[in-house]
Amino acid sequence: MDQRAELSEFLRSRRARLKPEDVGLPALGRHRRVPGLRREELAQLAGVSVAYYTRLEQGHGQNVSGEVLDSIARALRLSDTERDHLTHLAKPKPHKKRTARAAQKVRPQLQQLIDAMEGVPAFFLGRRMDILAWNTMARALFGDFASMRPQERNMARQVFLDPGARELYLDWQCKAVEVVSVLRLCAGCYPDDPQLSGLIGELSVKSDEFRTLWAAHTVQEKGHGTKRLHHRLVGELTLSYETLRLPDDEDLHLVTYHAEPESASAASLGLLAQWGVDEIPAPSAAPR
Incomplete structure (x- = not known):
């Protein structure tokens, strides 16, 4: 850029x-x-x-x-x-330019951590909003990332280019603004990242909505809040999400979702946890 x-x-x-x-x-x-x-x-x-x-x-x-x-x-x-x-x-900081080209990886211990989170959809996000690792509950709720090509495991690409995202996120417009704002913040940190520039260019060409939102220059950190989702099998869920930044990698974030105890959404998550992921017609859209 x-x-x-x-x-x-x-x-x-x-x-x-x-x-x-x-x-x-x-x-x-x-x-x-x-x-x-x-x-x-x-x-x-x-x-x-x-x-x-x-x-x-x-x-x-x-x-x-x-x-x-x-x-x-x-x-x-x-x-x-x-x-x-x-x-x-x-x-701009020179060290950002050097590290932007390095491939991000999730340590095996971190994968083991989210695998141990029973009943909690959890995944790791990297720079460019790439989905780098996930647990079984995240697959059941958001989609089978393992069956996607690596370049498809990207939140921004899924939200704007996958029609399933509009079914998954009941407040899709708010979700779209958040995604663009986080991506814009990332672009400010890594202006020389060719993969990031390519992603922004692809979305600008293929999505009029992305292009309009990108021109607004809003920026936002990934944080915490509430999402209303619609799953094809269990219906509507209201879930709280938390975003935790890893201390040894400022561009790697752990994102978790949970429901209020004893709520209808908690019961729905329980149903998803009981069924095998292969039995669930999960949406193809990616999470926040």
Whole structure:
């Protein structure tokens, strides 16, 4: 990806979402030629010259200091995740470029860990949102990853290119926004990853919805929350998910799903655990 273009577009998109009244500035007339704040207004809020900010928004971030980036992040009302993304775009770390090309692997002990999680769908996600390892419950709930080609075991590709995802995720639009936001964050960390660039290009060509969401420049960390799913065999489930980052690999995440005890969803998970995965007509879409 073009790092300068990404920095420029991200700053423009964040500036466009702010109105003068949001930051205590007068609107200065009814009609404004640009959406959101003007460059002059943003520079004033951040305490930098207009020329300096303009140069940064044009993609020249190599010599910007951390203090200036923090001031601009505050002026733009960025979240912590957006602030980190801005830093990655303006001042990319060389070690990220080197490690992006290395193949990720899941240690056998980690596979044994999720295999021991009886009744809990669990899987490992790597960079590019690749699904690297899973347990039997994850296969039963989300799909038979073992029968897929390695390149198909990717969450973003499944959500946007597999029609089964719209049946699986009852809140598909929210899921799609989350996936794009996480992928955008990854792209900011690994701008020189050819596989990641290829994935983004493929999705942009094949999915109008992905292309529209990608242009919004939203970023988001994988975290925790609730998902409403529809399984072809047991029907609707409401499950909580947790995302845990491994301390020795910042790009490897353990994702688990569980139901509220004694709930209908817990009973449905129990049914899936009793049946063999080969007997279950699981959806082909991949999980979060």
